[in-house]
Amino acid sequence: MNKKILGIFLFASLMVSSAWAQGRKGLRINEVLVTNETNYQDDYGCQSAWIELFNTTFGTVDVRSCYLTNDRNNPKKYPIPKGDVLTEMPPRQHLLFWADDMPNRGTFHVNFKLDPTKDNWIGLYDANGRDLIDSVTVPAGIPADHSYARIEDGVGKWVIKGGDEQSGYVTPSTNNITLDSNVKIEMFAEHDPFGVGMAIMAMAIVFLGLLLLYLLFRLIGQISVLIKKRNAMRVHGISDKEEAKEKGFGRESGEVYAAIAMALYQHFEVHDVEDTILTINKVKRAYSPWNSKIYSLREIPHKK
Amino acid sequence: MGFVDFLGDNLVQFWEYTGFANCTLPHLAMIVVGLFFIYLAIKKNFEPMLLVPIGFGILIGNIPFKIDAGLEVGIYEEGSVLNILYQGVSAGWYPPLVFLGIGAMTDFSSLIANPKLMLVGAAAQFGIFGAYMVALALGFTPDQAGAIAIIGGADGPTAIFLSSKLAPNLMGAIAVSAYSYMALVPVIQPPIMRLFTTKKERVIRMKPARAVSQNEKIMFPIIGLLLTCFLVPSGLPLLGMLFFGNLLRESGVTSRLAKTASGPLCDTITILLGVTVGASTQASEFLTPSTLGIFALGFMAFIIASASGVLFVKVFNLVLPKSKKINPLIGNAGVSAVPMSARISNNIGLEYDSTNYLLMHAMGPNVAGVIGSAVAAGVLLGFLS
Numbered sequence: 001m002n003k004k005i006l007g008i009f010l011f012a013s014l015m016v017s018s019a020w021a022q023g024r025k026g027l028r029i030n031e032v033l034v035t036n037e038t039n040y041q042d043d044y045g046c047q048s049a050w051i052e053l054f055n056t057t058f059g060t061v062d063v064r065s066c067y068l069t070n071d072r073n074n075p076k077k078y079p080i081p082k083g084d085v086l087t088e089m090p091p092r093q094h095l096l097f098w099a100d101d102m103p104n105r106g107t108f109h110v111n112f113k114l115d116p117t118k119d120n121w122i123g124l125y126d127a128n129g130r131d132l133i134d135s136v137t138v139p140a141g142i143p144a145d146h147s148y149a150r151i152e153d154g155v156g157k158w159v160i161k162g163g164d165e166q167s168g169y170v171t172p173s174t175n176n177i178t179l180d181s182n183v184k185i186e187m188f189a190e191h192d193p194f195g196v197g198m199a200i201m202a203m204a205i206v207f208l209g210l211l212l213l214y215l216l217f218r219l220i221g222q223i224s225v226l227i228k229k230r231n232a233m234r235v236h237g238i239s240d241k242e243e244a245k246e247k248g249f250g251r252e253s254g255e256v257y258a259a260i261a262m263a264l265y266q267h268f269e270v271h272d273v274e275d276t277i278l279t280i281n282k283v284k285r286a287y288s289p290w291n292s293k294i295y296s297l298r299e300i301p302h303k304k
Numbered sequence: 305m306g307f308v309d310f311l312g313d314n315l316v317q318f319w320e321y322t323g324f325a326n327c328t329l330p331h332l333a334m335i336v337v338g339l340f341f342i343y344l345a346i347k348k349n350f351e352p353m354l355l356v357p358i359g360f361g362i363l364i365g366n367i368p369f370k371i372d373a374g375l376e377v378g379i380y381e382e383g384s385v386l387n388i389l390y391q392g393v394s395a396g397w398y399p400p401l402v403f404l405g406i407g408a409m410t411d412f413s414s415l416i417a418n419p420k421l422m423l424v425g426a427a428a429q430f431g432i433f434g435a436y437m438v439a440l441a442l443g444f445t446p447d448q449a450g451a452i453a454i455i456g457g458a459d460g461p462t463a464i465f466l467s468s469k470l471a472p473n474l475m476g477a478i479a480v481s482a483y484s485y486m487a488l489v490p491v492i493q494p495p496i497m498r499l500f501t502t503k504k505e506r507v508i509r510m511k512p513a514r515a516v517s518q519n520e521k522i523m524f525p526i527i528g529l530l531l532t533c534f535l536v537p538s539g540l541p542l543l544g545m546l547f548f549g550n551l552l553r554e555s556g557v558t559s560r561l562a563k564t565a566s567g568p569l570c571d572t573i574t575i576l577l578g579v580t581v582g583a584s585t586q587a588s589e590f591l592t593p594s595t596l597g598i599f600a601l602g603f604m605a606f607i608i609a610s611a612s613g614v615l616f617v618k619v620f621n622l623v624l625p626k627s628k629k630i631n632p633l634i635g636n637a638g639v640s641a642v643p644m645s646a647r648i649s650n651n652i653g654l655e656y657d658s659t660n661y662l663l664m665h666a667m668g669p670n671v672a673g674v675i676g677s678a679v680a681a682g683v684l685l686g687f688l689s
Contacts, residue, residue: 184688185445185446185447185688188446188687188688189445192446193440194437194440194441195433195436195437195439195446195449196437198433198436198437198446198450198687199433199434201683201687202432202433202680202684202687203426203430205535205536205679205683206426206679207423207426208535209426209531209532209535209536209675210422210423210425210426210672210675210679211422211426212535213419213422213528213531213532214419214423217415217416217422217520217524217527218420220520220527221419221514221520224516224517250514251514253511253513253514253515254413254417254512254513254515254516254664256515
């Protein structure tokens with residue numbers, strides 16, 4: 001019994017940890033700024049290099065115990081501390097880490113700096129320090145206050161952004177691309193203004209779904225009828241298939257069973273006289289104080 | 305300030321808080337609508353399980369009060385009791401629970417015995433997409449049109465679920481419209497059924513369905529879930545719960561769970577859903593020109609859905625052998641108003657042949673309609689969200 005419980009517990013733990021791991025697999029390094037001269041300031045009013053993470057999933061992901069590093073040989077360089085609620089990343093949101101080598105300034109200040117004169121490799125490792133979740137190599141020579149960022153949050157190619165509309169703005173802790181409308185709906189409004197395309201596509205999918213179900217259950221039904229037919233033939237001792245077909249073995253209607261069930265019910269369950277049994281046996285009831293009337297009545301208080 | 309002035313001021317202030325002082329014509333109009341729903345439910349017996357909670361909810365939602373007083377009583381005021389109960393509608397978790405109950409109380413055996421009836425359930429979904437096209441023509445955006453069109457599926461929980469995702473601002477009108485038309489199935493469908501069928505077709509006798517084994521009944525929800533949700537994962541909340549509820553029923557080993565899902569749980573959610581949907585029809589939010597458009601479109605969607613089910617059976621009969629012809633009177637049951645539309649098929653069938661019981665045959669497309677409308681909702685959600 002204990003082994004069973006232990007097994008269930010281990011299985012549950014495995015499922016929970018794999019669910020966590022699944023969430024963390026959705027983390028991405030999203031934007032990096034190496035030389036910060038006039039850009040974003042931290043809570044201390046300092047301008048340092050920063051690394052932005054993005055949660056691509058639609059669930060909250062906690063990054064505690066993950067590792068940020070700029071050294072391939074030292075994956076556990078900066079363990080993201082436990083016990084800070086701010087390490088929880090809401091769905092599709094960002095988290096900024098300052099690469100200022102000042103870990104004593106808080107959870108989001110890592111213990112390394114980025115070097116603007118050479119390529120900077122940055123890696124994000126899972127809590128085991130072995131599984132690389134995401135990495136990026138930021139090329140050397142990116143101008144000051146320009147960031148190296150994905151075009152779209154969490155996906156797509158990396159580009160250098162900074163300062164003007166053409167190259168894109170640096171966007172610490174916000175979306176790399178601003179979506180002010182639902183692209184899908186705009187596409188439908190533009191290309192299918194009368195809804196004919198939607199009607200055709202959607203009806204085709206609905207029909208396909210139910211058609212597949214129909215075909216499958218037609219097959220299952222045929223197999224079921226075949227099995228029933230064989231059983232009935234065995235019970236009746238018939239070996240001729242034609243005779244079995246004539247007698248409708250395997251295809252008995254539900255009505256037949258309903259009639260049999262009703263007949264049985266009428267026979268066994270329905271009585272003309274309810275609750276009363278006529279008997280010649282002596283009926284003996286054992287005495288019990290629980291059914292004694294005297295205990296269910298309140299006694300009149302004694303007058304002394 | 306004297307004592308009398310003090311009392312007078314307080315009474316004036318009290319008066320300003322009362323419903324009488326804040327009452328407007330739209331409030332009264334909505335109260336009349338709520339009373340009408342209650343009347344239909346109690347006196348005419350039109351879907352009382354739906355119309356009593358919704359009708360009374362309309363009364364609750366349209367009691368006038370001083371909006372800027374911060375009383376936290378309105379359904380749209382954050383933190384109010386009604387608002388908390390309304391979360392199940394706005395966040396869309398009541399409908400899947402209702403589907404769990406529907407699954408646990410639905411016997412799919414008539415559909416399993418005659419699986420071609422699934423196609424009738426699919427055909428009736430054309431009402432949804434017909435209404436979608438008209439809604440676009442009337443100037444609704446594609447997402448709003450999709451949310452409105454789902455009324456044609458004749459499935460209240462699905463309509464609420466989809467509108468909460470695609471057009472939350474129209475949800476009240478869509479939900480009330482969907483439930484109203486479901487209640488009015490006995491009025492709307494018979495003329496359409498008579499219009500599109502001949503007397504000869506109405507007396508077609510269908511072969512009694514074969515008995516379905518328990519194994520088949522157990523396989524149905526499992527295969528149904530895997531097939532439909534692999535095709536339309538966005539329908540997962542509804543289809544997942546529907547098939548799960550059905551497995552609880554058919555497995556034979558979880559009868560207690562099935563009983564709870566189809567009984568107390570479903571009843572509880574139906575009460576909360578009905579009353580909060582009714583209360584969400586606050587006059588200020590509800591009485592708008594678009595509401596009238598939604599009601600008109602919903603009506604049209606219902607008619608198209610019923611007609612397309614009947615017409616599909618007629619076309620289908622052209623390719624079926626004589627012994628396997630389907631009575632087109634069961635085509636209307638392709639909309640998923642379970643079991644009202646199947647009952648209508650049966651009643652109309654009995655009018656023309658008093659020994660021709662179509663109920664069990666009609667339950668096939670009826671439950672296929674539930675699956676079909678959930679798939680259609682998943683498709684709309686996948687395309688438009």
